[in-house]
Amino acid sequence: MSNDKAQCKSQTNNESRVVEAPRYGCSLSGVYEATVGLKKAVPILHSGSGCGMSQIHGTGMAGGFNSTGDYGSTNVPCSSLVEEHVIFGGEDKLRKLVDSSIQMFNSDLFVVISGCVPSLIGDDVDAVVGEFRDKVPLIHVNAPGFSGNSFHGYELFFEALADQLLTPKRKRKKLVNIFGIVPFQHLFWKGELKTIKQILKDIGVEANVIFTEFDTLETLEKIPAAAYNLVLSPWVGHRAAKKLEEKFGTPFVSFPGPPVGPIQTTKFLRKVADLLDLPTKKVEDYIFKQERESYDLLEFGADAIIVYDPNSYFAVAADTNTAINITKYLTDEISALPEVIIITDDPPVEFRDQIVKEFESKEINFSPEIIFEKDTYKIQKHLENRSFSTLFASSIESAFANKLNKLHLTVTFPSYNRLVLGDNYVGYFGGTHFIENAKSIKLGPL
Numbered sequence: 326m327s328n329d330k331a332q333c334k335s336q337t338n339n340e341s342r343v344v345e346a347p348r349y350g351c352s353l354s355g356v357y358e359a360t361v362g363l364k365k366a367v368p369i370l371h372s373g374s375g376c377g378m379s380q381i382h383g384t385g386m387a388g389g390f391n392s393t394g395d396y397g398s399t400n401v402p403c404s405s406l407v408e409e410h411v412i413f414g415g416e417d418k419l420r421k422l423v424d425s426s427i428q429m430f431n432s433d434l435f436v437v438i439s440g441c442v443p444s445l446i447g448d449d450v451d452a453v454v455g456e457f458r459d460k461v462p463l464i465h466v467n468a469p470g471f472s473g474n475s476f477h478g479y480e481l482f483f484e485a486l487a488d489q490l491l492t493p494k495r496k497r498k499k500l501v502n503i504f505g506i507v508p509f510q511h512l513f514w515k516g517e518l519k520t521i522k523q524i525l526k527d528i529g530v531e532a533n534v535i536f537t538e539f540d541t542l543e544t545l546e547k548i549p550a551a552a553y554n555l556v557l558s559p560w561v562g563h564r565a566a567k568k569l570e571e572k573f574g575t576p577f578v579s580f581p582g583p584p585v586g587p588i589q590t591t592k593f594l595r596k597v598a599d600l601l602d603l604p605t606k607k608v609e610d611y612i613f614k615q616e617r618e619s620y621d622l623l624e625f626g627a628d629a630i631i632v633y634d635p636n637s638y639f640a641v642a643a644d645t646n647t648a649i650n651i652t653k654y655l656t657d658e659i660s661a662l663p664e665v666i667i668i669t670d671d672p673p674v675e676f677r678d679q680i681v682k683e684f685e686s687k688e689i690n691f692s693p694e695i696i697f698e699k700d701t702y703k704i705q706k707h708l709e710n711r712s713f714s715t716l717f718a719s720s721i722e723s724a725f726a727n728k729l730n731k732l733h734l735t736v737t738f739p740s741y742n743r744l745v746l747g748d749n750y751v752g753y754f755g756g757t758h759f760i761e762n763a764k765s766i767k768l769g770p771l
């Protein structure tokens with residue numbers, strides 16, 4: 326704990342190669358998440374069958390106890406490679422699988438995802454996929470699990486999309502794409518994207534949030550027409566946005582994460598309004614009305630916040646986007662005190678200084694200890710012998726927090742103890758909703 330500068334412990338090159346219960350999947354998992362996050366897009370796995378089976382628990386259930394739609398879970402076509410394909414190759418099996426999948430599924434997009442095995446044995450997957458390109462919208466993403474994690478897979482998906490499907494479009498001045506929120510991996514993705522779309526619509530901006538949109542092919546095809554790509558993460562989606570900038574000349578702007586509560590939301594909207602040269606009066610009128618209503622609502626929580634649980638210490642163990650924005654909401658709008666923040670999604674080293682800066686608060690003269698850690702055993706060791714009262718983390722920490730006699734709320738992946746459909750903490754009323762959830766675990770007992 327510190328009362329001046331944020332302290333940061335960052336693992337770099339000397340870390341262990343074994344990670345206990347990491348909070349993400351492999352590259353293949355990230356491409357699968359992006360594909361089933363779209364409507365009517367079919368993943369075709371060129372991999373062992375276990376790669377697909379592991380997504381049922383590792384993506385769907387871990388992502389807020391969700392099902393993964395019509396084309397996910399046990400419905401996923403998979404080449405189910407075994408020893409004979411390692412020796413003789415799996416191209417012929419893949420060819421038959423793609424052919425039968427095209428006949429069976431009424432889909433907007435097919436995404437062939439290569440896992441570890443075809444990458445190791447050298448199957449020419451691009452050549453097989455090329456045989457079907459004139460029949461249906463189809464891309465191939467080479468995503469061996471050893472190449473990175475789910476966040477890397479999300480970037481690979483958009484890089485493949487830009488290279489293999491998208492074509493230049495005339496720019497539309499009020500259209501933006503939203504990046505940086507990975508389906509399933511970011512627990513509140515569905516609600517966050519819908520809320521972002523709505524608040525931007527309210528100030529006259531069309532947001533292509535890509536996931537959760539119906540008419541998938543049309544949605545994807547308009548990506549190059551955007552005036553800007555808005556990346557709602559200090560690191561996730563940056564590679565995808567850079568690719569689109571190189572390919573289609575679309576500039577991108579990065580934000581700390583999806584905005585939680587009035588301060589962050591107003592800052593976000595003013596920045597977008599400035600970028601798109603929106604009429605100031607319309608935007609400021611909207612901001613005034615929304616701020617007034619959300620602060621009026623928050624006042625009803627005054628006793629729960631100020632009398633029952635004033636200036637309480639809290640800890641966070643979550644992905645970067647979630648950790649920054651709920652911490653900033655609690656410090657800047659509620660005056661709660663952050664004791665330790667553990668970033669669990671393993672952002673690349675080059676982004677870590679900027680991530681630490683995002684936690685600086687102008688509202689309270691107090692900064693937390695900030696730790697980058699992906700190993701569950703080590704995360705829990707960092708949480709021991711602390712004085713905080715509430716832990717915002719994944720469901721993995723639920724029993725552990727109970728053992729430490731701390732309150733716990735699941736706010737990040739994995740979430741096996743919280744069903745998340747449209748729930749989210751984004752926008753003017755996201756902050757008040759977060760407070761409802763956060764304070765309700767302490768109030769009572771009657």
Ligand code: SF4
Pocket residue numbers: 351352353354372373375376379439440441442468469470471
């Ligand atoms: S790491 Fe490799 S083998 Fe394991 S699920 Fe991912 S692609 Fe499949």
